[in-house]
Amino acid sequence: MAKQKIPYSTLDTPVVLVDMDKLETNIREMSQLAAEAGVKLRPHTKVHESALIARMQIEAGACGIEVGSVDQAEPMGEGGIDDILIAHPFYGEHKLATLKRLLNKPELKVTVVIDMVEQAEGISQVGQAVGRKVPVLLKIETGGNRYGVLPGKPTLNLAKKLDQLPGIELIGIYAHESGAESTEEGVAKMALEVATIMAETARMLKREGIMIEHVSVGASPTFPATCRYIKEGKFPEITEVHPGGRVIGDILYMRAFGNTREACALTVLTAVMGTSHPGHAIIDAGWKTFGAESLIDHREMPGFFWNGRPSYGSIQSRPDLWLGRLAAESAWVYYTDPKKKLSLGERLEIVPNTANLVVNIHDKLYGVRNGEVERVIPVTG
Amino acid sequence: MAKQKIPYSTLDTPVVLVDMDKLETNIREMSQLAAEAGVKLRPHTKVHESALIARMQIEAGACGIEVGSVDQAEPMGEGGIDDILIAHPFYGEHKLATLKRLLNKPELKVTVVIDMVEQAEGISQVGQAVGRKVPVLLKIETGGNRYGVLPGKPTLNLAKKLDQLPGIELIGIYAHESGAESTEEGVAKMALEVATIMAETARMLKREGIMIEHVSVGASPTFPATCRYIKEGKFPEITEVHPGGRVIGDILYMRAFGNTREACALTVLTAVMGTSHPGHAIIDAGWKTFGAESLIDHREMPGFFWNGRPSYGSIQSRPDLWLGRLAAESAWVYYTDPKKKLSLGERLEIVPNTANLVVNIHDKLYGVRNGEVERVIPVTG
Incomplete structure (x- = not known):
């Protein structure tokens, strides 16, 4: 006999509800947009912090997930996720100890993002210690004004230094769009600008002999526009998109055109x-x-x-x-x-x-x- | 041999630190101010949510504690606190079920606060069911504009209705000062105004034959001024003060003159x-x-x-x-x-x-x- 379901109206308050229909629709729509564009989808999971929802996203077609901090990768790994990108650069012995624990799980693929050679040096030492080259993406400053190295010469210089480090492998570049004007046009404009910078940066690195495979861009607001540009063939260099909040939705993202009010789950x-x-x-x-x-x-x-x-x-x-x-x-x-x-x-x-x-x-x-x-x-x- | 202490500089970040010297000083100063005024101190514990710190406050002289919601009384009771005031009025079967569990602990003294007869009716039923008259304070609106019944006739009318309910005992009145102008004078003025309203209300109820014993006022910003007025003999009616945030301190309370920047623990x-x-x-x-x-x-x-x-x-x-x-x-x-x-x-x-x-x-x-x-x-x- 199926377990009796209780009406949620009988729950004690306050509690947090997730509308499963809306959640599933959001997951499906995100996967579909990326699939139609022919680009890999790697959702950022900070918005739900749930290995269960992350697995639903992977079952719907996502190639893996992205987390913010290195600490958040551990519970996701324990929750059965086997391909995790750590989006924020990190530094220092505690974070590296966490990374080491992650790298000691052979079934887990971990990719990190850095924007300074000092961060990469620590990661390289850990990679050498565990005998795995750590895949690294270089974070490019595209206007978000948080982490990121400036495109052009600064990126090239840093990429060359990374190429010298024995315990890492520079496999690509990474950007996160933020700070767009809060209109549909503003968001589409930012998607175009960031994709353009990233594609140019990828071509420049390849011209200089630095053979990167991955170009990852994304944010919930820009996600549909980015997928549209990729589908139109404008940016063959872009391999992956990483929207996050859109799967759940809230008022912050609604104001930034990252989700509609109706889609908030x-x-x-x-x-x-x-x-x-x-x-x-x-x-x-x-x-x-x-x-x-x-x-x-x-x-x-x-x-x-x-x-x-x-x-x-x-x-x-x-x-x-x-x-x-x-x-x-x-x-x-x-x-x-x-x-x-x-x-x-x-x-x-x-x-x-x-x-x-x-x-x-x-x-x-x-x-x-x-x-x-x-x-x-x-x-x- | 004593356990080796570790320097906190070796902790992984981010973590939350509490400076024990500052905490102990804040606890001592709060107890001292209340003791010198000859008024009972019942600290609101929402700021630390810690039974351990609550016990430190009681050891330093507090008569018990106050929590915001009825749910928060349970862990405090389990943490060894035996006298808890629930400061926010509550309503509905779930909250009453929690209250019932609390009342079923004979060693625990629980006092509740209400501002509507409908809240009191539910509490009275629980009191009857467990065979304990629940001590009730009536929340008076003194300008805070949240919970509270207006002083004067509305208070008298509600007090008379409460006197009819078999499972409760109206033992006093309660106010929380908030919304003062953010200057020392503004805060002292509010302390005086609220104490005056509360003392008048207590006298009015007694004149009308409603024999209340307790008059509880307080908030971190007004606490020193209130204690000063009580010490000067201005308000013999006031029996208890209930400041909260001051024991820990933060920028919000600093801006409201509830603590100094230096005292933030x-x-x-x-x-x-x-x-x-x-x-x-x-x-x-x-x-x-x-x-x-x-x-x-x-x-x-x-x-x-x-x-x-x-x-x-x-x-x-x-x-x-x-x-x-x-x-x-x-x-x-x-x-x-x-x-x-x-x-x-x-x-x-x-x-x-x-x-x-x-x-x-x-x-x-x-x-x-x-x-x-x-x-x-x-x-x-």
Whole structure:
């Protein structure tokens, strides 16, 4: 007999829900876009931190995954993922000790990203110690202004130095698009610019005798445009794309054109604990559930504030409600329409500003479908 | 032989440190202020979520503790705390089931706070079911504009209704000061106003034959002023104060005059992972470590932004550095003085904007003294 499913309306609050239909649709659409473009898809998993969802993405066609920090590769490896790219450059004995543990698993393919020779030297020593050449991608600065070496001469100089290190193998270049103007055109323009820089850089390195195979670009907002350009044959050099947040979706990525509001798969389920005030209700979740991301960088956008307050999330089916203020374990839901009040005990499903902070705060997510809990998704880190 | 202590400089990053000297000083000073005023101290523990620190506070003279949500009372009870006030009103079967479990521990004294009769009705039913009258405080709206019933007639009416409920006992009134102007005078003014309202409300209820014993006020910013007024004999009605954040300290409370910058006991230890850019370094902690609190409500304050970016924390001994931007697992530390750069692997200790969000994200804190790890402090929830 099948295990009895419980309606998610009976869960204690606050909890984090993942709409399995939306999740599966997002996974399928991402795989399809990449497949149609003929480019490998390597989703960044920081948004869900779940080996289970990562495996769903691989089953749908992804070639492997990407994580942010080296520490996050360990639980993914233990969760059955065998091809992991570590997207952030790292440095120092602790990070290298983690890398060493990863490299000691022969079944696990680990690729790292660096933007300074000092990072690569440590990695090379570990590679020599374990007897494996560590595949390395060189991170190119394409305007994101975080990690990255400038294209052109600085990239060539660094690539030549990397070629000298015995414990690594420079196999490609890597870029992450960020900071685009928040319009569809702005995002497409950035996709084009970054792809152009990366293709030129790849050709330049090959001309100089540095035989790289991989060119990895990507971010959730630019993903469809990048796939379109690749499909049109504009950038045969690009081998891999690595969008992340789009599989889950949130308000941050929606504002950056990384997902639609409708595609957001993750919500926080909360309940109303107090309605003694005429202007707002109090719910049982605050910054300890949502994190405290106000999206302050968007503060100049029209409609950002309501009565001087930013929004900390978007309430399903209730555009008249404004989640305008968080305390540690409670929050204010303001009535923008004074005729539509909430009742004690009423439940709200809220799309958070940053899903990946919400996931990080929680140990498990509830995968729901047709009003029922289908499975518990452990956050494996 | 004593166990060898390790220097905290050898810990992997990012980790959360608690300076034990500062913590103990903060605990002692809070106890001393309350003792000198002759008022009971019941610290709110949301800022540390640690039964161990709560026990230190009780050993130093606190009469018990206060938690925000009913769920947080359970781990504190299991951690050996026997007198817990639940500060936030709650409603609904799940919260009542938790309350019932708490009431079934005869050694545990639990007091609840409500601001609507509907909340009290559920609690009364639980009280009857377990055969214990649940002590209840009535939350008074004193300007904080969250939970609370208005002083005067609304309070009297609600108090009369509570007196009819068989499973509870109305024992007092409760207020939490918030929203003061961020100056010392503003904070003292709010302390005076709230204490005045609460003392008047207590006298009014007694005149009406409702025999309450307890009047609880407090918040970290108002705590010293409230103690001073009580010491001066202005408010003999007030029996208890409940400051919270002050024991740990952070930038949010510093801005609200709840603690000094020097008294902040909690820091995030991070390391520099990249210095390839001339204007900033990248560290190995982002919003998944700090939370994402930009303190947007203070955006009009002078010096809030540097180059258009808010600050996500204050770096120890380095006022020239600006933690101006967070990603999920990394952050930008900008050089406001271009002559003072950071080096790869260099470590930074950062006072976060909201310590209690940082604590909530982590499972353990490292208690440090004289450069060494003295003990691990589990975050018990």
